[in-house]
Amino acid sequence: MDCHLDIFFLEAIINGLLLAGLLALLALGLNLVFGVIDVVWICYAELVMVGMYGIHYAYKGGMPFIVAALIGIVLIAIAGAILHHLVIRPVLDSAPINQLLVTGGVLFFLQAAATMAFGIDFKNLGIRLGSVGFADMSFAWSRIITFAIALAGMLALWLFLSRTFLGTAIRAIAQDRQIMPLMGVDSRKIYLVTSAIGGGLAGLAAALMVLQYDIYPQIGLQFGPLIFMICVLGGLGNMIGGFIAAFIISQFIAIGGSCVATEWGYAIAFLFFMVVIFIRPQGLLGTKS
Amino acid sequence: MMRVARGAIIGLMLLLALPLAVRALFPLSEKYYLHLLVQILLWSFIYTGWSLMGRFGLTSLGHGAFTGIGAYTVVLLWNFAGLTPWLGIPAGVALAVAVALLVGYPCFRLRITGHYFALLTLALTEFVRLCIVGLRDYTGGSLGTQPARYGDGISLYAMQFEPDRMLSYYVALALWLVGLAIWRWVDRSMDRYALDAASQDEDAAASVGIDVTREKLKVTAISAAMCAAGGAVYGQYQMYIGPDTIAGLGVSLNIVFAVIAGGMWVLLGPTVGAVFTQLLSEGLRVAIQSSALLKAWLGSAALALDTALYGLLLVLFIIYMPKGILGTAIEWWQKRAAPAAPQPLRPSSAETTTPPVRAS
Numbered sequence: 340m341d342c343h344l345d346i347f348f349l350e351a352i353i354n355g356l357l358l359a360g361l362l363a364l365l366a367l368g369l370n371l372v373f374g375v376i377d378v379v380w381i382c383y384a385e386l387v388m389v390g391m392y393g394i395h396y397a398y399k400g401g402m403p404f405i406v407a408a409l410i411g412i413v414l415i416a417i418a419g420a421i422l423h424h425l426v427i428r429p430v431l432d433s434a435p436i437n438q439l440l441v442t443g444g445v446l447f448f449l450q451a452a453a454t455m456a457f458g459i460d461f462k463n464l465g466i467r468l469g470s471v472g473f474a475d476m477s478f479a480w481s482r483i484i485t486f487a488i489a490l491a492g493m494l495a496l497w498l499f500l501s502r503t504f505l506g507t508a509i510r511a512i513a514q515d516r517q518i519m520p521l522m523g524v525d526s527r528k529i530y531l532v533t534s535a536i537g538g539g540l541a542g543l544a545a546a547l548m549v550l551q552y553d554i555y556p557q558i559g560l561q562f563g564p565l566i567f568m569i570c571v572l573g574g575l576g577n578m579i580g581g582f583i584a585a586f587i588i589s590q591f592i593a594i595g596g597s598c599v600a601t602e603w604g605y606a607i608a609f610l611f612f613m614v615v616i617f618i619r620p621q622g623l624l625g626t627k628s
Numbered sequence: 629m630m631r632v633a634r635g636a637i638i639g640l641m642l643l644l645a646l647p648l649a650v651r652a653l654f655p656l657s658e659k660y661y662l663h664l665l666v667q668i669l670l671w672s673f674i675y676t677g678w679s680l681m682g683r684f685g686l687t688s689l690g691h692g693a694f695t696g697i698g699a700y701t702v703v704l705l706w707n708f709a710g711l712t713p714w715l716g717i718p719a720g721v722a723l724a725v726a727v728a729l730l731v732g733y734p735c736f737r738l739r740i741t742g743h744y745f746a747l748l749t750l751a752l753t754e755f756v757r758l759c760i761v762g763l764r765d766y767t768g769g770s771l772g773t774q775p776a777r778y779g780d781g782i783s784l785y786a787m788q789f790e791p792d793r794m795l796s797y798y799v800a801l802a803l804w805l806v807g808l809a810i811w812r813w814v815d816r817s818m819d820r821y822a823l824d825a826a827s828q829d830e831d832a833a834a835s836v837g838i839d840v841t842r843e844k845l846k847v848t849a850i851s852a853a854m855c856a857a858g859g860a861v862y863g864q865y866q867m868y869i870g871p872d873t874i875a876g877l878g879v880s881l882n883i884v885f886a887v888i889a890g891g892m893w894v895l896l897g898p899t900v901g902a903v904f905t906q907l908l909s910e911g912l913r914v915a916i917q918s919s920a921l922l923k924a925w926l927g928s929a930a931l932a933l934d935t936a937l938y939g940l941l942l943v944l945f946i947i948y949m950p951k952g953i954l955g956t957a958i959e960w961w962q963k964r965a966a967p968a969a970p971q972p973l974r975p976s977s978a979e980t981t982t983p984p985v986r987a988s
Contacts, residue, residue, distance in 0.1 A: 379743050409979030429947045435742050436687045441946040442886065443881055519673035556932075560877060564754045565748045575743060606758035609751045615733035624687055 347597065350476040355593025356586070357478065360486035361547060363585035365562065366569040367493055368540030372419075374513045375533040378427055378438045384563035386422075386538060390415040391447055391546030391554045394459055396465055398549075402460045412542035419538020420531050427534070428527075446559070453556040461553040465591055468550065481550040492543050493582070497534070504564035509533055509561030511575070565605075572623020584623060588612070640805075641889025646799045662793035664910060668902045669800035670862045671886070673807040676896030677854025678883045680814055680847055681894050684829035687743070689880045690731070690749030693726040694758035695859030696875025702860040703775045703869055704766055707787070714956035724856030725849045727752070732848040736841040739830065750877065755875040775863065790867050803861055804899070807854060811895055814850065817857045819843050855883075882888045885942050891952030899955040908941075909934035 369383050380386070390411045397407035426445055430437050445459035501508035512519045512529050520526050552558065569588050574581025588608050595604020615623070638721025651660045675850055678691050693931055705711040711719075734740075737904030739749060760767050768775055778786035782795070789795045825833040826840045834840050863869040872878055882905075912934045916922045949956050 373743075379747070426943055426947075433950065435683075436685070436746060437946050437950060439743055439746055440687070440884065441943055443885065444939045444942030444946065446939065447881070447885075447935050447942065448778040451932040451935035451939060455936060462810055564750055564877060568751055568754075569749045571744060571751075575747075600759045602762040606762060609758065609793060612751055613731065613748065614739070616744075618740065620738040620740050620744065620947070 346390065346410055348477075348594075351593045351597035352590065353476070353478065354482065355589045357482040357486045358593060359589035360489035361544065361551075361564065362569055362589055363582045364489035364492055364540060364547070365544045365566045366573065366581035367496065368537040368544070369570050370523050370573070370576055370578045370581045371540070372533060373570065374578070375509055376423070376427065376431075376530050377435065377516070377576075378431075379442070379567070379575070380422070380537070381442045381563070382422075382559075382568060383537075383541060384451060384559035385446050385449040385550065386415055386418055386541040387451075387545045387562065388453060388554070388556065389418065390542045391460075391552075391558070392453060393550050394546055394549050395462055395464060395554055404464075404466065408462045408543075408546035412547050414541050415542030416432070416535045416539035416590075417603070418561065419541065420535040423531060423602040428530075446563075450556050450559065457554075457556065457558060461555050463553050465548050466550060472515035476486070485547040485551065485589055488543070488547055499536075502575040505529075505532065543564070564609075568609065572612050572615060572622055574622030577622065577624045580622055580624030584617075616627055647794050651794075659793050664906060666793065666796045666865060668801045668899075668906050669797070669804040670858060670865060671906070672899040672902040673800075673804050674855050674858035674862070675802075675883055675887050675890070675902055676807040676811050677851050677858060679892050680811060680851040680854070681889045681896045682884070682887055684823040684844075684847065686844065686848070687742075687884065688749040688753040688848075688851075689746050689877070689884065690728075691851070691855045691883050692753045692876050692880035693749075694728065694855040694877070695879055695883075696756050696760060696871070697724040697727060698856030699869045699874045700760060700767060701856075703773060703863055706775050707773070708766065712785055713860065713864060714785075714839070717787075717857060720860050721853045721856045724852045727756075728848050728852035729845060732845050733841070736844045736848075750880070753875070753877050753880045759873050760871045762873055767871075768924060770871055772868055772873065774868050776977065777867070779865075787864050788867070790865055796865055796929035799861070800865070803858070805860075808895060810850065810854065812884050814847065815895070819846055823847060885938075887952075888950075889937035889942065889945050889952055891955030891958075893951065894954050894958060897952050897954045901952065904953060905938065906936060947949050 344376070365384075365387070369380060372383075373379055393414045394407045394411035398404055398412045401589065422445065426441055427438060430441050447626070466481075468484070470477045470479045471483065500510055508519070508524050508529055509532070511522075512524065512526055512533075516526070519529075565588065569584045570581050573582070573584035590609035591611060592601075592604045595601070595607050619625075646665065647662055650665075651658050654661055656747040672933075674691075674695060678688070681688055698717070700719040701723055702713050702716035705719060705822065706713060720889060731749070732874050735745060735748065764770075775788070778788055781788050781791045789799055822833065822838045822840075822843045822914070825836075827841060830840055859874050863874060866873075886901035886905045887898045888901070889904050891897030945952065951959060
């Protein structure tokens, strides 16, 4: 319970900022999929978990990390497309909540399948990048790199969505699901591409997370609720809102974790989230529909 | 109607006699089978409580919070204040209902529905789980805790009955019957029609004079109370509570999915869901245990096989059988029976569209 405005407090805040980059990247994929297809992938964090295992085994199999990471990204991009094709498409026309719940079944499946295939013990890549010291504070390089690459990934997606034809089509579908098919846009193809990109973002997040975290089948339950909270706080489907929300939530976690205890930081973040939603149900930047 | 009543009485007799049959048939593994039955009945009660909300489109992922609040309130009051669960359970239920109303009121006023409602209630579950873990000096953190054993573990005062499985069975059966009675009472009430209307079109329902927020709050309070009571009794039976076994997202999801698997819109749907999920996991476990080949092939991974299959089946259920096992079975049976003996047309159009009359 000791909280002073000292150098360690500053360190916590900066570490929170670095965490925000990763959380923003995680929220981005979910927001993209929701914004375009209007579906919440409850199993999103489990896709990340599968990606982490994929990268882990590729790296342990002797591949350089960069190659392993690319394999992970492609693997999860394909997984995203398969998820959409096999699971989401059959329920696209049923009640919206069914689309959320059906991916909950996938959550159970992926978690249990990972337990069966990889066991429950914690796995670590064993890459040590060291840390950088600055005025009595120290920051792990893995966090700094994660932050930089997460921002670069978000920038790349923004350029793709705003500068390419396919990106424009995706944004158009997100704005009006009924009209765009009449304009000659194949919505099925757009959905599939969007799911693959959403999966690819999960894969990118997985590649960054293996540098910082141990891998275990339940890791999705640790990050999943956090990602959903960030997405809803920013306004489901609103990518900039999710970006801002990630920075707010990560500060709660970082400061709470440094001043009290990690779980109280999380608990206060969830409480804050509920209160904000009761004041602004559509999220920080969401528009009323 | 007479036929249904007779069926219910025969069914009840069979259920009352069931543990005696188990004792006669499996004298050696009686405890195991009774344990299975108690688990099914207690979870059925909790699932039935959730289905009260779920059937009206209020898909809550927050009921893991209510079961957790119920269980932890009772055990903490017993362990640290010596308060008997007879008072602890009402306290736990009251706390859960208060939380449900506190979260429910703004949700329903602001018309937070669908994805937003599911994700907001998910946040509630996480919040409660984190509070339980955070209060580790009292709750034992993520390791969980146990209610202090009173005497030989069988006591009316301490509401402990775990060593006597026969007694546990009848306690669970009684609770389950209360759950079914509540479901039926809600099903027959005017609130049910109001909520049915509101779940289809809130504006239309409000325009004919239904106080949508109030109706939703009512059913939310009942549902949360049932889950809290169920969680509390479950804790008393297991003599152990942990943040992952009785609270948290895993419990919330299990509740939702078992009800979907069984059937959300029929009285015994949640019960069928509980039977289905318990038999699936126990059946697989027994099959793997008894087969040397499967055991060698799967090893320790066998522990997760039931969850993997469960997840897969859920996906299939939601895609191909959204009405659940019992819902689909009843529909099929009615379709088959219909041409032979045409059902009298229900005067439903007049009945179902009547707005509820409220005294206040």
